[in-house]
Amino acid sequence: MRKVHRCRFSILSRICLISFIILATFTFINQEIFKLNNCRGLEQDSAVPTSSIPSRYLLIPYREFAYRTSISCNAYKLDQPDKELSQLHPKYSQYLRGAFPYVIPYTNITYEDVENFYNTKSNKSRLAMRQISFASNIEFENIPYKYENGMWSPIGVTSAQRTAILVPLQDRDYNAKAFLLNMHAFARRQLLTYLIVIIEQVYPINSRFNKGRLYNAGVRYIQQNQQKLNITCFILHDVDLIPENDGNFYTCESKHPKHTTLRIRKLNSTSDYSRFYEFLIGGALILTFDMYKRVNGFSNLFWGWGGEDDDLSLRFIQRRACVVRPSYELANYIALPHSNGRSNNARFKLLTWSTVRLDTDGYNKIDSMIRIVHILNTSTVLHLKIDVDANHIYYKSASIGNSQLIYNKTYADLTTTRGPVTTRVAKKLTSM
Template sequence: MLRECYCVCRNFSPKHLVFLVIAFSTVYLVLLKYTASSELSHVKTASPLRHEIKANAARPLHVLYESDPKELEIARQTLNFLNNVGDVVEAKQTLKTTLTTLPGGDCPDPDSVPDLWGSLPQAVLLIENLQEADVSSVHPELKPGGEWSPSDCKARHKVAIIIPFRDRQSHLTRLLDFLIPVLQRQRLDFRFIVTEQFQYGNDLFNKGRIMNAAFRFAETLNVDCVIFHDVDMFPQDDRNPYSCPPGPRHMGAFVSNLGYQLWYKEIVGGVLAVSMEDYRLINGYSNMYWAWGGEDDDMGKRILSLNYTIERPDPETGRYSMLKHVKRKRTAPKLIYKLLEIAEKRVAYDGLNETGKWTIRKISIRPLYYHLYVDVGSVPDEWREKKS
């Protein structure tokens, strides 16, 4: 930590140097206390030679667990002090200072472009109440729907990031703010599709159906592949390419709350990239899982049953931080296990090729994403909890 502080501070005046060492040490000790046992315990931060921690006095800090307000106030005051030091620049992940102009032609592969940072700063995940308008104002170069493509070369991949969404606006805004500069540095032609269950209220969630509906919408955008991206998954390294893979690629294989371990071969949850052709052959996600859980493992079984190899990134560059959230109770676990036992047998008839399982009721084209509202039909009685 002291070595990293030295790298950042060596160009400052002696007076600023003393204050910065004290300030960074205070922030480090406070954050260490509240994240040592959390999902962010092994998170890496990017080299201070390339950027500084993103600090903004207008955005309150939010630690993922209950915490001491007095010590949080100390951390907040320290970060405010850093904002007021003239030589410290707020390091928003913007296009303005990060992209090298390329000579034209085809863009380099996303894992070999010149502007990658490597390890990404994770302190920004503590920022709360970030508004979509804030992100839009930082990225006026985006077209409606969050579309962007490089102007200095031709992108090799045209990608749609599909984000299943329910009740996590703070996570969604932070994810968009985090991913946009990563995708720009990788020189991708990208857009975002947020898919939400229409008028769900307190009803059970069907993640498979809203993702199949989003894929059908992505087909109208003429993309090469889709990346299904949970709203609480944040990459720790931008050398994990968000490009179109030759086969299904489980990008979110090594996650903080799972100890960065791959627990079983079928796992494909979190972040999954797949070409349009492969998704059709796999027949998309199952439409049969309600509430939370099952559809991702079912997808893994589908992929393997069709003799695909599930590609995964390097364990060092393929790490993700998962934001803490209130976990919903798994409904009807026995039904889930029964469906998983015969997952391979249902590939041909349960999935993307079914009709009448979903209807896109509304499409809102927002500055940062396409927002789909999907009617998934009524919940079968066997999935509802029986009240005594």
């Protein structure tokens, strides 16, 4: 009997050993195929030689990771501050009404119209509808507010936080005006002390959008003017989104970033809301400067639509951070119509090594990459016009043969958006 048992055990051991060897071999082959496919893609889509990127940087099959990963904090409740008039939280505002009556203005609206609207005192009652040349049936309440030292603040109340709403922009002026018209009214319902900053990309001419550099530039400008503004909370906000419920509080949480864009529906659409995926943090993200600096802000390498928000999610994960979210009933948004931007075909390749670039590609490098072309400061908007490629490497790279040198100068710029530029445009930018 003992011999029989030993024989069975020996056969079983051999089967397990053979299975293990087969499995290990199969896994190794798959990994090598994955590396080979990624390297071929990089070689075709990027001006940077494949040898510039060590294979160890290709850390994850990004798409699978994003679909399977949630960045939400587990078992965490939003802050529940006490009612205190010296530091009033929006939840205790007397002007909360629930549904927010957003206004879709006519296309003839101007920035001056928005400015005059919020600086002209109305003698009508707080709930009276107002008819104006650029909009009809405006139901915004006349909440007592004052503008002082670059910030709007409620009269008779001290807000819990001082908030900067940062809005990146390129070629969507109508959306920007509609956003300003609505967001001032929304912020006042919550009795926020706030300013709205539009960060517009104006150079390079006809280039793809670089939202990451614009956000980094906006945060940098605020930090350089902190002595005057004393901002304690940043709201990173897409220009085409308007909140639909004033119970969606635009305040920073004490421990975690807050993502509030849970459900979106297109204006005049008959379809239901589209829901976010668990890895998403784009749309409206609310966080402190310390939280932003901890992940080194946004990557500076994403040119065109897509990728920069997911790159930021990967940075949060790398820094062991998660995001909190309000309830589905409150975090609803209307999406204003706009033309689609040009997509970033290199985004998935960039995302495979996001966390390796975290310390060398982001907020801490923004000073050398951007230049403020013009500043317009009115009571309703701080409008920064930005050259997002101030050192002009983006243009020069098309004519310089040594792409390895370009790689070093631009902190591994793998984007596929380089294209020929006329001599006239290049000279104009260089002379600025």
